Amino acid sequence: MALTPDPDAGAFGPWTSGDAIVGPAIVAYLDDGDPADFSGVALAAGWLTDPAGIRVPADVAMGDTPDVLAYTLDGDEFTAPGVWTLSADVVVGANTFRIAPAPFVVEGTDGWLTLAAARASWRDAPSSDVVLWRLLAMAREQVEAYAYRSVAAIPVPTSNLVTAQHTQARQRPTPRPRASGTRGS
Numbered sequence: 001m002a003l004t005p006d007p008d009a010g011a012f013g014p015w016t017s018g019d020a021i022v023g024p025a026i027v028a029y030l031d032d033g034d035p036a037d038f039s040g041v042a043l044a045a046g047w048l049t050d051p052a053g054i055r056v057p058a059d060v061a062m063g064d065t066p067d068v069l070a071y072t073l074d075g076d077e078f079t080a081p082g083v084w085t086l087s088a089d090v091v092v093g094a095n096t097f098r099i100a101p102a103p104f105v106v107e108g109t110d111g112w113l114t115l116a117a118a119r120a121s122w123r124d125a126p127s128s129d130v131v132l133w134r135l136l137a138m139a140r141e142q143v144e145a146y147a148y149r150s151v152a153a154i155p156v157p158t159s160n161l162v163t164a165q166h167t168q169a170r171q172r173p174t175p176r177p178r179a180s181g182t183r184g185s
Helices: 115-121 129-147 159-170
Strands: 003-005 024-031 042-049 055-062 068-072 082-092 095-098 102-107
Touching: 042 068, 068 082, 082 129, 102 129, 115 129, 115 159, 129 159
Parallel strands: none
Antiparallel strands: 003 024, 024 068, 042 055, 042 082, 055 068, 082 095, 082 102
């Protein structure tokens, strides 16, 4: 049993830091590539994990179809930007299985690029929210490290810094060929 979130079922999010968590989060799962079947499976526990790795318990129940779980997270809010995950343990017979986490993005409200803004001007942007967010976060860190050496920290980035973030995120590293005769070749 290899239960993973179904990447084609639609993403949960993106959300914005400070948004209230309302209603159940619906996640469809695959079992070795086919729709999962949770009928007859006991749900042991569910949880939400924030970008810092802190877990918050979540109620988890069967969804409307056998391949769907509904996580109820009412009452909390997304406190920080980053990649969050939903996960659960299921019990089949005497065995407990941990479901692969379902990642989703919570964006900041700090003036840096959002997923939508990046995609609006980047035709070949990654379709995965998580992959694109990680590229944008890495690019932001690089731009801040370079820009803030010569400029005092500013609370809202200038348009030039946001453009630099976009440009940096679009750079795709390519492996360099090893010279013959070097170690590891």
